[in-house]
Amino acid sequence: MxxxxxxxxxxxxxxxxxxxxxxxxxxxxxxxxxxxxxxxxxxxxxxxxxDKAGLLTAVAIDGYRALALALAEARVRTGSYREMGVAYVGFAVGHRAHFEVMFRPDLHRPDDPELRLAATKAGNALAAGARDLPDGPGPAAGLAGWSTAHGFATLWLSGALPRSLGPDPIAAARTVLGAPAL
Amino acid sequence: MxxxxxxxxxxxxxxxxxxxxxxxxxxxxxxxxxxxxxxxxxxxxxxxxxDKAGLLTAVAIDGYRALALALAEARVRTGSYREMGVAYVGFAVGHRAHFEVMFRPDLHRPDDPELRLAATKAGNALAAGARDLPDGPGPAAGLAGWSTAHGFATLWLSGALPRSLGPDPIAAARTVLGAPAL
DNA sequence: TGGGCATCTTGTCAATGTCAAGTTAAGGTG
DNA sequence: CACCTTAACTTGACATTGACAAGATGCCCA
Structure with a gap:
């Protein structure tokens, strides 16, 4: 021992x-x-x-690093911002524990420098993909895509989405993220 | 006394x-x-x-009822699904406590009958607005709009959105929800 | 070899959620 | 009006938790 x-x-x-x-x-x-x-x-x-917040901060940092990798991988693999959104959902479902802590500032230390850095890098990975969008619309389109992917992921995790979407979150995300805008 | x-x-x-x-x-x-x-x-x-979950279930029920009212009001006032999304964000920011409990099944009793009923009614209010959409796209468009509004609201509440959006969540939501799709 | 130091343990405290049992008052029934 | 059933609340207790202080252990390097 x-x-x-x-x-x-x-x-x-x-x-x-x-x-x-x-x-x-x-x-x-x-x-x-x-x-x-x-x-x-x-x-x-x-x-x-x-303390507890310190541990969850470390979990969140791991999560942001893994998310940045997943997003960058999706970008080089597909070159599509929409598929990066699908990858975002895939990360949320596949790393639920990390994802749930990352976006809950009351559980960790939101101003931890390492956390901030990891979160910024993940944000940059997303923003890089948004720049690949068919140009024309302003920067709001990138945020709209992020919002849609993030919203779909959290709704899926909370069980709020209708069962008619089927059991596979990736396929469902691909359907919904491809729908026209508001 | x-x-x-x-x-x-x-x-x-x-x-x-x-x-x-x-x-x-x-x-x-x-x-x-x-x-x-x-x-x-x-x-x-x-x-x-x-117990604690019972109390938070009651909070969530109140929240779903208020959300259903806010969505219905936005629909009759504007007739626009996009503006219902803005109202959704307004509810989340204005009733943060309720909103944060509503979509966290580990905090309440997700299968409580009263909770289910209230959540269903709020969902129906949203779905009714989605039917007003300029027809053509399938039912996924309604879910996409919901996802976008929900994602924007949760990202705003968690402080993850860039400060360049300004201090007013309603105005920011109106900008982002109007952006083109993925 | 021996001291310094990060690593981990033991002991303790206040606070919490939950349960059991008792106490108080309100409302209906005779 | 007396009675009594029952809902509403209190008191007391217990196991668990997060956090802190102080001590024990063994690795590394001078």
């Missing part, structure tokens, strides 16, 4: 947090439960993250 | 909940704090709502 010095307790706690968030949502997350899952004492998480 | 029998403790607790949610978000909501605000004992809320 390793007793003291876990090896990479920080990573283990983050992984446990993602698991726990996926099982019961952010409201039910407990630092002590994460410690139990990682096999350490109840106060160990505080050493690495300070 | 009224000692026992508050008069309308249920309503007082719901009002206190909306205040508290507006001040610190759902994560910091405490039933005991609500009881203190209403001047009753710490276990009084449980009698009216069962």
């Amino acid at each position: 390793k007793a003291y010095h876990h090896g990479d307790l920080r990573r283990a706690l983050l992984d446990a947090a993602v698991d726990a968030l996926g099982e019961a949502g952010p409201a039910a997350l407990s630092l002590r439960d994460l410690a139990r899952r990682a096999g350490v004492s109840h106060a160990a998480p505080a050493h690495h993250f300070g | 009224k000692a026992y029998h508050h008069g309308d403790l249920r309503r007082a607790l719901l009002d206190a909940a909306v205040d508290a949610l507006g001040e610190a978000g759902p994560a910091a909501l405490s039933l005991r704090d609500l009881a203190r605000r209403a001047g009753v004992s710490h276990a009084a809320p449980a009698h009216h709502f069962g």
Whole structure:
């Protein structure tokens, strides 16, 4: 056994947090439960993250980095802003735990520098795709696309969308994101 | 003093909940704090709502009813689905506490019958507006509009949108919702 | 080899959600 | 008007949690 010095307790706690968030949502997350899952004492998480908000800030940072990668990948793969929106939905559904923490400022530290940087980079990845749009419309079109993808993702996750869309969020997103504007 | 029998403790607790949610978000909501605000004992809320999820379910029900009213009002006033989207954003910003609970199934009881009914009615109000759209596109257009309005509202509330949109969410929403589709 | 320091533990405290049991008053029935 | 059923609220308790303080452990480097 390793007793003291876990090896990479920080990573283990983050992984446990993602698991726990996926099982019961952010409201039910407990630092002590994460410690139990990682096999350490109840106060160990505080050493690495300070407090609960610190841990969730780290989760959000991981999330923004993964989102930026997913968006950039979709852009080089398809060259389509709409498909970047589909990828955005795919990230939200596939990394629900991260996604739910990222856009909830009351759960983390919104002004953490590292968080701000990661969020900005993800925003830049999106904005780069928006510039590929068939030119003409102003910068509002990029925000409209972001809003649509983000709204579809959160509505899907909250279970508010009608079942007629079918079970596959990616296919449903491709349908809805292709619909004409308001 | 009224000692026992508050008069309308249920309503007082719901009002206190909306205040508290507006001040610190759902994560910091405490039933005991609500009881203190209403001047009753710490276990009084449980009698009216069962538990925390029950109270938040009641908040969500109030929210869906108010949203349905706001959407119907916007429809008769403007006849425009786009302006219903603007009203949707206005509701989210003006009733942030309700809005944040409504779309968070882990905070309330998603299968509560009264909740389902209220949510369905609000959905019908939106769907009615979608039928006014310049025909041609399928039913996906209604969902796209909903997604855009919902996404803009949640992004605005989370502070993720760029400051270049200005301080007025209604004006910003009118700009973004009018942008062309993806 | 030995000291410094990050890492983790143990112990504790106030606060919270929830349950059980008791207390008070309001409203209907005789 | 007396009675009593029942809803509304209180009191008390318990396990759990986040956070803090102080101590224990072992790795790394001088």
